[in-house]
Amino acid sequence: MIPELGHFALILALLVALVQASVPLTGAALDEPRLMSVARPAARTQALLVALAFGCLAWAFVSNDFSVQNVASNSNSELPLHYRFAATWGSHEGSLLLWTLMLGGWSFAVTLFSRNLPPPLLARVISIMGLISVGFLLFLLLTSNPFDRLIPPAAEGRDLNPLLQDPGMVFHPPLLYMGYVGFSVAFSFAIAALLGGRLDATWARWSRPWTTVAWSFLTIGIALGSGWAYYTLGWGGWWFWDPVENASFMPWLVGTALIHSLAVTEKRGAFKSWTVLLAIVAFSLSLVGTFLVRSGVLTSVHAFATDPARGVFILAFLAIVIGGSLALFAWRAANVGLGGTFGAMSRESMLLANNILLAVAMASVLLGTLYPLFLDALNLGKISVGPPYFDAVFYPLMAPAVFLMGVGPIARWRRAPLPELWTRLKWALGVGAATALILPFVLGRWSPMIAFGLFLAAWVFAATAASLVARVKGSHRGGILSALRANSLSYYGMLLAHLGVGVFIAGVTLVKGYEVERDVRLDLGENVAVGGYEFKFLGVKPGPGPNYRALTGTVEVRKDGRLIETLKPEKRIYNVSGQPMTIAAIDTGFLGDLYVSLGEPVSGSVDNIAGAWGVRVYIKPFVDWIWMGAFLMALGGFLAVSDRRYRLAIGRRAAAVAAVAPAAAAAD
């Protein structure tokens, strides 16, 4: 019964979404308040119906209802409760339902925090989000129904892929999707502005917090995925330039550009068309990314052909959303206007350069990700584009962007004379240069790459500090404290996010520069010295797990003869699928990780677990700074949007609008 209820709720949600997509939009076109006022209740009802459907599916998973195809294929009664719940989004169907749920959630949030929005704008925004919902609900119902029954029911489920049985599975997909789908709000605001022909600073101020929140979630989602890969795949990498990762990284790059471009549009009224274009592209890439990952094209472009209905639907949907919005952009962008002018050296010009660098970086990632797919689809041969390409392209493009990141916050709008920048930033440059020259020697080894990476990190820290110092000095208030208090939260959010970038760069540089990776063969009781530590292998013992059998190794780590840690890396064989999994043992520290994972028994037969093993012994200096940096960036984003200014300013402007058009306000 419950799965049918969920199915029914999805069908109702589609009907409500159709109303949500059409009626308010018509109302906005006809300037008819009663039609526009449908927006709020429709969006909320739709969101609640999708939530009900999602709850039904989750219930089917949690209660082991193997008469549902999706549950039977992706869960098992041995699975611990939290993984049964997370298995709800473990399949293609379930993850699309999660996507739709997130979209409903964001639409609901827009209806909550839009009390001061002009009704026509709100009506258009909600309608456009409704259109996207219609697309996803149709896709679910026509090609990927998560509630399909299995007749006769299976006695037991086929289990969730062991790789997904991890706390990462509980948090990573929902947060990533929060980010992906969050860009739909910025997208809808952009399309609504194009439709309404009104695109000004107020519009930018309204879309800014939404974009920043979505970006912050996306940042956390990507960081969690990276951390998950680091400790479960067993070989200690944190980013592989894998197409699935790239699919989430491209919207992030454009989203980062969008946040900065929106700032210019709000403060200076410039970059309007560019901002709108970025909003369209960010969400389009989110859609492309979702479908790249979920449609199976990555495993094989020809997988598309095995289920043509899905493939054709996806391509048609992408064509309508992306093609339609770009066509609208081409048609209406000229009306939007270019906005304010600025000099060659100004905060605007630096943000513009930053934006272009980010966009080019995104394009290069897109090229590397899609080109092999195109070749394969056209039967022109199989190729792969590996990390060397991305490294060779990405770092040179990002280095100038990071350098500009230090200058931007100090530069004045409109015109920032070079001598003034020099006075304010010369000591930051000095700090960067000194760090680059000296710190690598302290850490052990100087190389140009390490020096350059540390220069950038130190430059970001120092330039960020310089911006704060300049603010305090320039303040007309008395003490330092009151000067600090005078700055807005969004300013501090920006500083924090920039510091996060610095921490991230320091982490990447140090782990790439000083990591030690040794794959060794270790006999029982054998020692290996890696990076100043002694690792002693004490053998492997079998033991039970909730739904797997584990082989647990014991490795003692000593430094200068003193025992500092006993690591227990694991090899698991899952009961249902028989699939092996490697769980690394990691001693996490502020200054770096000790990482040990088991390979396989290497003395004679594979079953001889009492003999020698292949073991990975890695030293990863400062690797956690990578994720710490990402979390600081996200935290900065959240801090920025909690600024009172947004609410106050919106209130004030809306009051002005309401005074002009009382009828519109009354319709609310």
Place this chain on the structure above:
Amino acid sequence: MKPRTRRFAWIAAGLAALAAAAALVLNAFQSNLVFFFTPTQVASREAPQGRAFRIGGLVEAGSLKRDPDSLTVRFRVTDTAQTIPVSYTGLLPDLFKEGKGVVAQGTLGPDGVFHATEVLAKHDENYMPPEAKAAVESAHKGMTMKSLHEPGR
């Protein structure tokens, strides 16, 4: 400078920067593409000597040999028509098994042994790396085509 000249200078500078970026990207792209060859193609000397490429197919049953004192392993990759000997020093991925699909990246030595620097496995037991699958399929196609053509010759 007049505003117009200035705008022109801006656009020129922007285009130059974009051209530089494009050159950088395409150059890196060209030199970092890794091509894929099936064992049949390698056997007929279509694969380059000295440049890294990928091979794929099935790990031939009974071919896995371990060096007793190091982490070096030797095995043979087959597309059911031809086999290529592979040597690799390091730890094999979890899902590496005789009779299952595999993809390896490395260079072909003058002795005809493929020296792998990387052995790839995928995330699922039932899943075959697409390249490995394609290699086996194309070998099958080749064989059926041959058997169709040969009687006529």
